[in-house]
Amino acid sequence: MPELPEVEALALDLGARLTGRAIHRIDVLEIAALKTVEPPVAALHGKAVLGVARRGKHLVLSVESGPHLVIHLARSGWIRWREAAPRPTAGRGRGPLAARAVLEPTDGDPPGGDGFDVTEQATRKRLAIHVVEHPEQVLSIATLGPEPLAADFTEERFAGILAAAGRAQIKGVLRDQQRIAGIGNAYSDEILHAAAMSPFHPASMPADEVHRLYAALRQVLQEAVEHAAGVPASSLKAEKRQRMRVHGRKGEACPACGDTVRQVIYADSTLEYCATCQTGGKPLSDRVLSRLGVRR
The missing domain is CATH 3.20.190.10 (MutM-like, N-terminal)
Incomplete structure (x- = not known):
């Protein structure tokens, strides 16, 4: 997308x-x-x-x-x-x-x-x-939320959005267009990997974690905007895939630690993450695979 x-x-x-x-x-x-x-x-x-x-x-x-x-x-x-x-x-x-x-x-x-x-x-x-x-x-x-690279999207404003989301999983909060505009499945994976945070982490979190996630969000998106600028439309998709560190990289080595990038399957999408970097080495539960009897 x-x-x-x-x-x-x-x-x-x-x-x-x-x-x-x-x-x-x-x-x-x-x-x-x-x-x-x-x-x-x-x-x-x-x-x-x-x-x-x-x-x-x-x-x-x-x-x-x-x-x-x-x-x-x-x-x-x-x-x-x-x-x-x-x-x-x-x-x-x-x-x-x-x-x-x-x-x-x-x-x-x-x-x-x-x-x-x-x-x-x-x-x-x-x-x-x-x-x-x-x-x-x-x-x-x-109904769009604020633009995450706008000057008025401060860390304090971001903290308020997370606090309002409460126990909701942070992956879904980052993707919610009514909370924050423009972030989808791929960049939410990349932001959470850069922040060393589980996709299932509750949105309400301590100030030090808010700071880490905010810095990762701004850096990942700003770098992606700078890389995409001037790239012809015919090459943008390939450019995006090439830059991804974990999204779409299931089975490949994490560029940060070398662990295998893992995947969780949803009804109509997937997420990718590194267990070593983001979940303390513990694989996340994949309910779809569990129902199918697949061992991970």
């Missing part, structure tokens, strides 16, 4: 390509992805792009004197820049293409040329596209 660093990089890349360009048309091919009716998508046609920003895991495209285009890429969505005229589509609802933006041609460009495609490589479609007058009209933006 694209998270804060990747969506930030996509916003920067798209903003550099789109700002000042006019939208010729936007075609929504996966009708279920479009979550709004008014204003219509056609309200964006012919409008010059003012910029592209990130809100949590959302991309927000602003145009002159018009509505905003808000895209949430969900788990398997992506943005693919297209230099040339688009090929004809196979038909509505076929393949990964959810929406297609075509820009007005500039001098030297072929008619109906460059633009970007919004794709989703998944059987369960979760990608969401909104056309709204104000981004806050999208519920998942209106």
